[in-house]
Amino acid sequence: MEANKVLDAKGLACPMPIVKTKKAMDELNSGDILEIHATDKGAKADLAAWSDSSGHELVEQKEEDDVLKFWIRKG
């Protein structure tokens, strides 16, 4: 998936993946896609719940070689 920006949050523990995601998201425009790479397992449920509660859309997520990848469209 084409992303407007890629955020590397690998190796970061909770809450940092979401703190960084939020910051990166603030710099994007509505409709843009942010791609996030993380290794903290908690990010899975939290990014989905955060997207919901802040009006963004989690478009896709998958796991590749122990790296969790997320694509979120800014609302």
Place this chain on the structure above:
Amino acid sequence: MPKAMNAQEIARKVIDKEELFILDVRNQKEFADWKIEGDSVEVINVPYFDLLDGVESIMDKLPNENVLVVCAKEGSSMMVADLLEEAGVTGVSYLKGGMKAWSEYLEPVKVGDISDGGELYQFVRLGKGCLSYMVISDGEAMVIDSNRMIQPYLDFAKEKNAEIVQVADTHLHADHISGGRALREETGAQYWLPPKDATEVQFDYNNLEDGNEITVGTTKVAAQAVYSPGHTIGSTSFIIDNKYLLTGDILFVESIGRPDLAGLAEDWVGDLRETLYSRYKELSDDLEVLPAHFANMSEVQDDGKVSAPLGELYKVNTGLNVEDEGEFRKMVTENLPPQPNAYQEIRQVNMGKLTPEEEEKREMEIGPNRCAVS
């Protein structure tokens, strides 16, 4: 600086019914699944990711002082605790090690004495509702239904100058990983398992069978095994000193065991009924029932112990008072609560078929035990 509060301090507050206000900052799903509970505990849930811009929006829901912030591991609770302090709340603390540490903490509570000089202890795992036991007599100890974390038993036995020589599980557990094998490796103790639950087990064990007497200490405190199928086909209870009845997951204080976790509810309903309505009924009413789980904080007594006389349970436990067999069958097979987290994998680990990393084991055990029918 917010203060770190460890799981032991929180356990003491919960048992002593000290007031505790908790701001749980995990996501809603995790919170709905499982949280810190207690008569004196007030808890609200606001996910940390809704507080990244500050805590002003929730200030009216919080007291001005003494707020404990908890999250899954620790990091987010520290962040939110800092924010609360900046916003003027005093006495802010966070749970050290998060809900993972809470899930793993064991509080030892003395059950009572054994007539020839020994003692019986219950290890209460408040965060998960698991109960395990240690019989201590004349320098020797037996651990029953050990949790995965074996260090608390090793430390406690050492403190009591006792050597762990016997380890047993009342059944093959589905809600938590047994520490039985690890304890045997560490201490060289004998490890007893009911053979009917252990047909697929990949390691050696001693057959725990009806009528077995397992000796702890030179004064022969015998743990007598009583075959009591129902939760699993091999489930076996222990009678210690003609005083204590360790029921495993067959009978709890406010509920009874569910027969479906090994996938055979229909087959085992009859066994469960037979055990609860016939076998146990023949035992003395004065026996103190000591289960392997509790589900509600109301089952925890003022001193932290979870127990009740068998005769009393025949009067008040609804699971023991269903006259109609068809109705009983319905109760234990329909509308059961969700099964415990990763229960199939946990059974595989307890059989020695899976050997996950420590971190994976912790993840498997997250959440409540849900071994009761309600």
